[in-house]
Amino acid sequence: MLSPGPLLFAAATSAAAAAVPVGQTVTATDLEAPHRVRKGVAVGLTLGVGPIGASGYPNELSKIGDTAFYSASGWMIGNSETLMLMGALTDYLSFGFWYTHESAENRDWRSIGNGGGLRVELFPLISALPRLAGLGLLAQFGLGSGFLASKSLASTRAQGTQSFLATGVLYEWSFGHVLGGHMGAGPTLEYHAIASQPFERHGLLASARVVFYGGP
DSSP: OOOHHHHHHHHHHHHHHHHSOTTOOOOGGGSOOSOSSOOEEEEEEEEEEEEEEEEEOOSOTTTTTOGGGOEEEEEEEEEEEEEEEEEEEETTEEEEEEEEEEEEEOSSEEEEEEEEEEEEEEOTTTTTOGGGTTEEEEEEEEEEEEEEEESSOTTOEEEEEEEEEEEEEEEOEEEEEETTEEEEEEEEEEEEEEEOSSEEEEEEEEEEEEEEESOO
16 A cells, blocks of 8 residues: 555645646746735834924813913924834735824924824735835824923913824835844825814824834
8 A cells, every 4th residue: 555645745746737837947936925025023113204283272171162272383393203013914914003202393382292002004016016015005093192382381281182193105115134034114204193172283294214024
């Protein structure tokens, strides 16, 4: 009686031969794989700058809606730092967590905003247009808080805690192989918003993004 080993080997060899056209040489890099560009844990940092505006009321029920206590900054120049800890589930989808700190000021006002929650990055063109494999979309959802304070009147202040949302576009170039993984970097353009009943804050930020992927 024949052992199953040779039979299984012969069947596997026949199936592989049938999958490759006659006369065509195929290397391992030509075969389909679940991850070709992004893999493993993704740890990143985004640094941005751009216009930010904030407005609202003190976080006191008796003052919300009373125009005597309303504050608005107009546009301020601000900066933003975002930390990301995600997993590259596929080449086109990364999902995980984020934390953002923002600060902004002009001649009369200063404002701080913070938030954290869930982050999604999508790279929808990786299969259809490989040349644009690095073009992606991002979205962030979570809890945020912020305040707006006058530089001249210490008693003038608006603040609130509720939703922190962000969306934007990014481009990523892969480079370098370190610690068994590789690096990705590129620009992003993001819209950030903190919204609550007494306070809101909006910003449009041009950023530089760098990410370490734990897989090759």
